[in-house]
Amino acid sequence: xxxxxxxxxxxxxxxxxxxxxxxxxxxxxxxxxxxxxxxxxxxxxxxxxxxxxxxxxxxxxxxxxxxxxxxxxxxxxxxxxxxxxxxxxxxxxxxxxxxxxxxxxxxxxxxxxxxxxxxxxxxxxxx
Numbered sequence: 616x617x618x619x620x621x622x623x624x625x626x627x628x629x630x631x632x633x634x635x636x637x638x639x640x641x642x643x644x645x646x647x648x649x650x651x652x653x654x655x656x657x658x659x660x661x662x663x664x665x666x667x668x669x670x671x672x673x674x675x676x677x678x679x680x681x682x683x684x685x686x687x688x689x690x691x692x693x694x695x696x697x698x699x700x701x702x703x704x705x706x707x708x709x710x711x712x713x714x715x716x717x718x719x720x721x722x723x724x725x726x727x728x729x730x731x732x733x734x735x736x737x738x739x740x741x742x
Contacts, residue, residue, distance in 0.1 A: 629729070631656040632655055633654035633655075634725050634731055635726075636650060636651050651668050652666070654725070654731065656734055661696065662696070663693055664695070665693050665694075665723065667690070675688060685710065686708060689714060705717075
């Protein structure tokens with residue numbers, strides 16, 4: 616009896632990603648407000664895309680916390696084929712350009728080493 620072997624693909628396919636579409640100019644408040652971030656994630660076989668929009672309104676101020684982080688409120692728009700768009704608020708950490716979406720416990724990290732990350736926020740700080 617002859618054995619048959621199937622060659623399985625050993626390549627890992629990406630399940631999410633994120634990218635800064637314009638460079639941040641940290642030297643000026645105006646430079647921060649010109650860009651946006653795009654992200655994508657495959658969930659249950661459906662491709663979801665996200666667009667992080669920075670406020671253009673000069674009335675929206677950057678908030679500084681006691682820990683020294685500077686935050687900018689942003690709008691995140693989720694879209695998927697044949698589904699309604701979902702709009703949620705998030706906070707952009709200006710130091711590392713990560714977007715935190717507290718409502719979903721998610722993070723969008725365009726600077727992750729694997730081409731960006733969009734998904735569940737796993738924190739080492741459990742306080």
